Amino acid sequence: MVVGELAHERDLVIIGGGPGGYHAAIRAAQLGKNVTLIEKDQLGGICLNKGCIPSKVMTHAAERMAASRQDEMLGIETRSIHFEISKLLNYKNQVVSQLRSGVEALCKANKVEVIKGSAFFLSEDKIGVENEDKYEVYRFNEAIIATGGTPVKLSGAPKSDRILDIWAISDLSAVPEHLVVIGDDYIALEMAMAFQAFGSKVTLVLSGEDYAFDSSINRELGRILKKARITVVKGYSIEEPAETGVGVTVLLSCEKGSKTVEGSHLFYSLGTKPQIDHLGIDRLGIKLSQEGFIVTDQTGRTSISNIFAIGDVTEGPQLAVKAIKQGKTAAETICGRASENDLNFIPHIARIQPPIATVGLTEQEAAEQGYEVGIGEFSMSANGFAAILGKKEGLVKVVFDKQNDVLLGVHMIGAGAVELISNGIQALEMAARDEDFTFPSYPHPSVNEALLEAVEAFKGEAIHSVPKKQKVKI
Incomplete structure (x- = not known):
């Protein structure tokens, strides 16, 4: 087919069916x-x-492992605890398949047209889509880029089944004897604690010099680890990751x-980079940040007025x-509704044992501002219900x-913590005072x-x- 010979007319085209993309699709259809x-x-x-x-299936399994060890206090006795990671992988695949089928059904119910293929821009109102030997051209009124990100690679790391990134760790078919974890984000923490619960020796x-949370959380996290x-x-800093045949070695320097x-x-979690290399946006001249992310306004609109971008291809936390x-905001804006997103009060969570949840300024950030x-x-x-649960570790800190x-x-x-943080998010959005x-x-x-009480x-x-x-004498 000659490009431009025939173009199928479409209203809104969304490239990428991840959480941002399919939420945008369904909201626009609503x-x-x-779409x-x-x-x-x-x-x-x-x-x-x-x-x-x-990853959350794995952290849930780790939580259940930890809970099972506390059951004896409640009179629930088990002779032994045996963990089979192969069964966990089967369960993970079932959960993923079920949820994916749910997304497919929702798109169908909302009459969202789903096309399989790799899309790339031909012009500001036209894209090409390839699927094996099939090629089609589509002309659109508006488009949303939602192609996500790919893991940042560990420099110098050889290709090996023993060296795992954030996409590979949840497919590991055997519990490592000793897992070296590189990273300080929530994924690194979650996998470190999950595999420790499964029986691995773990080095983080x-x-x-510290974790990426408020100083009080960092102290408590250090104690828990x-x-x-x-x-x-x-x-x-990581200098020379290598495979030895029976394991891995990492040279560290400071x-x-x-x-x-x-x-x-070895498992590493170093963030993600935007997946836009083969999208053809260079020929359009869409504005990018110095780090290579697509620059957008608060509605998701890029430097080209009819093209929007959401998710990991944009600046801000990769969550x-x-x-x-952003997906809902872009869809609502395209449909004529006044809408915008604000990244100030995005919650950050880590489903470790016990979980971490934070939102807003840390004590240090507030002082610096x-x-x-x-x-x-x-x-x-000191919380009564935490004592009943046998989960007395942790703290709550508020900054005013x-x-x-x-x-x-x-x-x-x-x-x-993860469930309770929603109260904090709403309070911050409403500029709440302590009396609220x-x-x-x-x-x-x-x-x-x-x-x-915090x-x-x-x-x-x-x-x-x-x-x-x-001073109290005990």
Whole structure:
């Protein structure tokens, strides 16, 4: 076919069927648009098929392993605990398949046209789509780029079944004897703790001097990792990852010198880069950031007015929650609805044991931005329901502006943190003050009360916290 000889007319074309792409497709269809969704692989994208969902199946299994060891306290006795990773992989595949089928059914129910193939721009209103030996051209009114990202590769790492990136770790068919984990993001933490629960010896290597959370969370996380017997190496750069035939070695270096870490397997999580190399956007002149991400406004619109971009191809945190919000915003904007997204209050979570959930400014960030900072902290060890659950590790920390008592950030590590962080997100969006937390009634007993008492601690009024100046003999 000669390009331009025949072009199929389409209204809205979305390239990429991941969480951002299919949310955008369905929202636009709900608002009356005729939508064509182009996906070269499987609906659900990386998040559903290789990333978020598979990794969370593994962290859930690790959580169940940890919970089973506590059952004896409740009178539930088991003679032994046996773990088979092959069964976990089968379960993971079932979950992924079920969820993917659900996405396919939703697209069909909303009359979203799904085309399989690789898409690339021919002009500002035209794309080509290849699928094996088939080639079609489509002219569109608007388009959304939602092609996601690919893992940043570990420099110098040889190709090996023992060296795994974020797409490969959830397909590992045997529990490593010793897993070396490189990275300080939530994926690195989740896999470190999951495989420790499965029976691996784990060494966690951080390039920086600490984790990427509020200082109070970092201290508690360090204590929890030490208790789990996970070795943490901080402040080193990776020099020479190599396979030895029976394992892997990693040469680490810093100002103080160098050291070598050996393990049976190496897993690294270094972030993602935008998957736009073969999209043809260079011929369009779409504006990119210095890091190579597509620049957009708060609606998702690129430097070309009828082309939008969402998710990991854009600037900001590489999280599915960002892609989902951006997808809906772009679709609503295209359909004439006033809509925008704001990345200030995106939650960050790590489903470790216990989970971490944070949103807003850390204490240090708030001070650096010039706020007169006040904080409140409450230990989960003093929460009644956490005691019932046998999950007393962790804390809740809130950050306030002392000049007007407005909330600036919420940081949690402990049971129920991921679910409870939504309260913090809503409060930040509403510019809540401490009284907006302390006035309502909270269910008792519940983990929710830990958030209440953290806010009360901001003014020294937490009931279940010992006053700081008071010495108590035990």
